[in-house]
Amino acid sequence: MKIVVCVSHVPDTAAKINIGSDGKTLDPIxxxxxxxxxxxxxxxxxxxTKEKFxxxxxxxSLGGNANKETLRKVLAMGIDNAVLLKDDSYRxxxxxxxxxxxxxxxxxxxxxxxxKQSVDFDNxxxxxxxxxxxxxxCISVVVSFSLEGxxxxxxxxxxxxxxxxxxTLPALITAQKGLNDPRYASLKGIMTAKKKEIVEKQLxxxxxxxxxxxxxxxxxxxxxKILGTDSTAVPELVRLLREEAKVI
Amino acid sequence: xxxxxxxxxxxxxxxxxxSSLEALKAASDIAQKLSGSVEAVSIGNEIENLxxxxxxGAGKVTHFKNADLESYSPxxxxxxxxxxxxxxxxxxxxxxxxxxxxxxxPRVAVKTDSGLAMDCILLNCESNEIIATRPIYGGKALADxxxxxxxxxxxxxxxxxxxxxxxxxxAEVSVVNVxxxxxxxxxxxxxxxxxxIDVAEADxxxxxxxxxxxxxxxxxxxxxxxxxxxxxxASRAVVDAGWRPHSEQVGQTGKTVSxxxxxxxxxxxxxxxxxxxxxxKYIVAINKDKDAPIFQVADYGxxxxxxxxxxxxxxxxxxxxx
Numbered sequence: 001m002k003i004v005v006c007v008s009h010v011p012d013t014a015a016k017i018n019i020g021s022d023g024k025t026l027d028p029i030x031x032x033x034x035x036x037x038x039x040x041x042x043x044x045x046x047x048x049t050k051e052k053f054x055x056x057x058x059x060x061s062l063g064g065n066a067n068k069e070t071l072r073k074v075l076a077m078g079i080d081n082a083v084l085l086k087d088d089s090y091r092x093x094x095x096x097x098x099x100x101x102x103x104x105x106x107x108x109x110x111x112x113x114x115x116k117q118s119v120d121f122d123n124x125x126x127x128x129x130x131x132x133x134x135x136x137x138c139i140s141v142v143v144s145f146s147l148e149g150x151x152x153x154x155x156x157x158x159x160x161x162x163x164x165x166x167x168t169l170p171a172l173i174t175a176q177k178g179l180n181d182p183r184y185a186s187l188k189g190i191m192t193a194k195k196k197e198i199v200e201k202q203l204x205x206x207x208x209x210x211x212x213x214x215x216x217x218x219x220x221x222x223x224x225k226i227l228g229t230d231s232t233a234v235p236e237l238v239r240l241l242r243e244e245a246k247v248i
Numbered sequence: 249x250x251x252x253x254x255x256x257x258x259x260x261x262x263x264x265x266x267s268s269l270e271a272l273k274a275a276s277d278i279a280q281k282l283s284g285s286v287e288a289v290s291i292g293n294e295i296e297n298l299x300x301x302x303x304x305g306a307g308k309v310t311h312f313k314n315a316d317l318e319s320y321s322p323x324x325x326x327x328x329x330x331x332x333x334x335x336x337x338x339x340x341x342x343x344x345x346x347x348x349x350x351x352x353x354p355r356v357a358v359k360t361d362s363g364l365a366m367d368c369i370l371l372n373c374e375s376n377e378i379i380a381t382r383p384i385y386g387g388k389a390l391a392d393x394x395x396x397x398x399x400x401x402x403x404x405x406x407x408x409x410x411x412x413x414x415x416x417x418x419a420e421v422s423v424v425n426v427x428x429x430x431x432x433x434x435x436x437x438x439x440x441x442x443x444x445i446d447v448a449e450a451d452x453x454x455x456x457x458x459x460x461x462x463x464x465x466x467x468x469x470x471x472x473x474x475x476x477x478x479x480x481x482a483s484r485a486v487v488d489a490g491w492r493p494h495s496e497q498v499g500q501t502g503k504t505v506s507x508x509x510x511x512x513x514x515x516x517x518x519x520x521x522x523x524x525x526x527x528x529k530y531i532v533a534i535n536k537d538k539d540a541p542i543f544q545v546a547d548y549g550x551x552x553x554x555x556x557x558x559x560x561x562x563x564x565x566x567x568x569x570x
Contacts (some may be wrong), residue, residue, distance in 0.1 A: 013500045013520040017388040026385075037501050093364060094357070119500055121384050121391075123366045125354035132358035137433050138322065140351045143494075155439070157495060158347040159446040163320065164437040177501060178494040209363030209397035213379065215389050221526060224547035226538065231560035233550045237532065238564045240548055245530040247452070247509040248476060248565065 001055035004109035005046040005079065006100055006130075007039040008118040009063055009070040019215045025090070026120075026215075035070045038115025040077075040182035041175035045145055046113045047078045048180065053147070056080050060103050062096055064088040068198055075193035076185035082196065083107075087203040093121070095206035097129035103201070104134060112172040116141045127174035137167040140174040251284030254338040256329065257301055257309065258348050259292045262318070267344035267406035267449075269304050274371060274409040275342040275402075276305025281373040284340070288419065289332060291325050293318040299421050303414025314426040319438065324429035325352055330359035340378075341401040346448075353403045363395035366403045369506075369527070378402065386500030387523040406449060407506050445479040447498060452509045453528075455481030455498055457521075459514020459535055459554060463491035468558050469513055475565045481505070483515050499524035513554050517542030534558065 011017065011031045018027040035043075046057050059074045061067040062085040071082040085099050104112055112131075117124035124140075131138030137152075143162065144155040150169050155162045157176050185193070227233040227240075241248045255272045258265045272288060279286045288306040290298060293315050301309050312328050329352070333341070341356065343349035345367045357364045369390075370381035377394060380402055384391050395401075447453050454476060456469040466480070473480045482492035484499050498505055500520035510528035515521060517533075517540055525531070526545050533542040538551035550557050 011385065013386065014518070016519065017385045019389060024391075026389075093354070093366075119386055122382075122386065123364070124350055125357075125364060125366055128351060128354040129358055132326070132355045138355075139433060141347060156347075156435075158438075159449050160444060161438055161440040163435040164439065165433060165435050167433040176494075177497070209395055210365060211394045211396055213392040213394055215384070215391045217389055218383075218387070218526065221531075221545045223544045224531075224549060226543065226549045226551050228550055229538075229552040230550075231552075231557045233552075234557060234560045234564050237548055237550060237561065238568065241509070241530070241532070242568065245509070245547065247530050248568075 001053055001111060002107060002109045003046045003050055003055055003057045003111045003113070004104050004107055005039070005042050005057065005059050005074070005113045007043065007059050007061045007070055007074055008036040008115070008120070009033050009061060009067040010036045010118055010120040013037065013119060017217070019217065023214050024212045033066060033069070035073050036115050036118045038117060038175055038177065041177060041179040042113035042115050043074045043077055043079060044180045044182040045173070045175060047183070049111065049147060058083060058107055058109070060085065060100060062087065062091070062099055071198050072193050073185065075196050076189040077183055078189060082198045084198050084200045085203050086200055087206065089206065090208070090212065091206040092208040092210035093123045093125050093129060094210070095208055097126050097133055099203050100126070101130045101133040104130065110170045112136065114172065114174045116174040116176045127172055131172035134172070137171040139165045139167060139171070141176045142173050143176050143178040145173060145179065251279065251282050251340050252336065252338050253279055253284050253286045253340040253342065254333055255286060255288045255306065255342045256349065256352070257288045257290040257298070258344060258346060259290055259295045262292060262294045262296050264290070264295065264297065264301070265344065265346060266411065267346050269301070269411045270406065270409040271342045271344045271404045272301060272304040272306055273411045274404055278371060278373065278378060279305070282376060282378070289329060291317050291328055299418040300414065302417040302419030304411060306419045308420040308422065311421060311423045312426050313423050314429055316431060317426060317429055319435040320348055321429065321431050321434045322351055322355060323432040326355040326359060327430050328426065329356050333360055339399050343401065343403045345403045345405045349403055353401050357401050360399050361397065362399035362401045363397040364401045364403065365393050365395055367405045368402055369405050369408045371402065383504065385523070386520060387504050387526060388519070405506065441495065447479045447481045447496060447505055448503050450479035450507050452476045452478035453481045453498070453505060453507045454478045454511045454513065455483065455515060456486060456513045457483035457515030458485045459516070460486065466492065468555070472511065472558055472562050475562055475569065478511070483521050484518070512542050512546070513558060515542055516540040517545065
C-alpha cells in the first residue's frame with residue numbers, strides 16, 4: 001500500500017512571533033522552525049500502518065528549501081521517500097491543497113495522513129480540502145485509527161466526547177494529539193536520512209483567493225492586581241469577580 | 249448585487265447549538281450592512297424549535313430530514329449543503345468553528361468553489377467587503393484577511409460573537425426529506441465523556457498546571473470547577489506528563505479558548521499557554537511565584553500557596569451561591 005504523509009515546517013510553539021516590516025508576514029529572525037507537532041502523529045501513524053500491512057511511505061512538504069530540514073527529520077523517523085513542492089511565496093489553504101492533491105494523485109496513494117492543523121496559520125482545513133479535491137473519504141481530528149481490509153474505523157474528538165466514524169479506502173486522515181506516541185529518530189535513521197534524495201518539484205505561482213491584508217500582535221494585556229499572598233485575599237477576589245467583572 | 253447568505257445551524261441530539269446562533273446573528277448584522285438576505289439550513293432528524301432561528305435574523309430555514317442524518321455524516325452533509333446552495337445562488341456562507349463546522353466548511357468550500365476564512369473573531373465591512381480578523385500562530389498574532397473569490401465562507405469562533413437577545417420573529421420552516429444520503433463517511437456512535445463541560449464551549453474554565461504537584465491533586469481543580477459550573481482545563485506540561493487527558497489541554501497545541509472567566513491554578517504561563525487563553529475576558533491566577541508570566545495577563549492574582557487558597561475560594565463561592 002502506498003501511504004502519503006503531508007508535513008509542514010512551522011515556527012516552534014515556544015517561539016515569540018514578530019511581524020515583518022511589510023506588516024503582513026512573519027519576521028523569521030530568531031525563530032526556530034520545527035516539524036509541525038500534529039504532523040508527527042501523522043508520520044507515526046503512517047509508519048505503524050506500513051509496519052502492519054507493508055508498502056511504501058512518502059512524505060510531502062510544500063514550501064521553500066528550509067522545509068528540507070523537516071523532510072529529513074521525518075525520513076530519519078523512518079519514512080521511505082520525500083518530495084518537496086517548492087514555492088516560497090504565500091499560498092492560501094486552497095492553493096496548498098490543490099498542489100498537494102496533485103502530488104498525492106501522482107503518487108497513487110491509497111491512504112494519506114495529515115496533522116489536523118499547522119500551528120502557523122491554524123486554519124485546520126488543508127486535509128479536508130485536499131481529500132475533497134481528490135474525492136477521497138476523509139476523517140479529521142482523529143485520536144484512534146484502525147484499518148481492516150478496506151474498512152477504516154476512527155475515533156474523532158468533538159466537544160465533550162468522541163465520534164466513532166467509519167469509512168473506506170481511499171482515505172485521508174487528519175491526526176490529533178493522543179493518536180499515538182511519535183517515535184524518536186534512531187541514529188541509524190538519521191544517518192540514512194542524510195543520504196536520501198529529496199525529490200524537488202517547482203510549483204507554478206498560486207492563484208490565491210484569501211488575501212492577507214495585515215498582521216498585528218494582539219493588544220498587550222494590562223497586568224492586573226495582585227490581591228494578596230494567602231487565603232485572606234479570597235473574599236476580595238470573590239467580590240471583584242462578582243461586582244467588577246460580573247462573571248460569577 | 250444583493251448577497252444571498254446561508255448559515256449552517258448545527259444540531260446535536262436534536263438541539264440547536266448556541267455557537268450556530270452566534271454565527272447566524274453575526275451573518276444577519278453583515279446582511280444589514282451589505283444588503284443581503286439571510287436564510288438557514290439544518291440537517292438532522294427531529295430538531296427542536298427550529299423556527300426560533302427567526303429571532304436571530306433568518307427569514308427561513310430549510311430542514312433536511314432523514315433518520316440516518318441525526319448524527320454527523322461529513323459526506324452527506326457536504327452534498328446536501330452544496331446542492332442546496334448551488335440551486336439557490338448562495339454566495340456567502342457562515343458556520344460556527346465547532347468540531348463539526350471546522351470539518352464541514354472546507355468540504356463545502358471545494359464543492360462550491362469558495363474561499364475560506366476560518367476561526368474568525370471579528371468581522372468588519374469596508375467598502376462593501378468583509379474583512380475578517382483571525383488569530384494565527386496559536387493566538388500570538390492576528391491577521392486581517394479578505395476573500396477575493398465570488399463565493400466566500402466565514403467560520404466563526406464560538407463564544408466570541410454575541411447572539412444578543414432574540415426577537416420573537418419565527419422563521420418559515422420547510423422540511424425536505426432526504427432520500428438515500430451519501431453515507432460514505434458516517435458517525436456510527438458517540439462516546440460522551442461523563443457529563444463534563446468541554447473547555448472549548450465553557451463560559452468559565454478552571455485550569456491546573458505543574459503547580460498542582462501531581463495528578464491526585466486535580467480533585468481541587470475539579471471541585472472549584474464544579475462550584476463555578478466550569479470546565480476543567482490543563483496546561484501542556486501536565487498533559488504531557490500524563491496527569492490529564494489531551495482533551496483538556498489549553499494552549500497552542502491544545503484548545504484556544506475565550507471564556508468569560510479563566511482561572512489558572514499553578515500555571516506559570518508558558519508562551520504557548522498564554523497564546524491559547526489570553527483572549528479570555530477575565531483571568532485569575534493563583535501561583536506561588538509572584539514573578540510568573542501568568543500574572544502579566546491576569547486581571548486578578550493571588551501570589552501564594554494554592555493548596556491553602558483554593559479550598560478557601562471554594563468555600564467562599566459556595567457561600568455566595570447558597
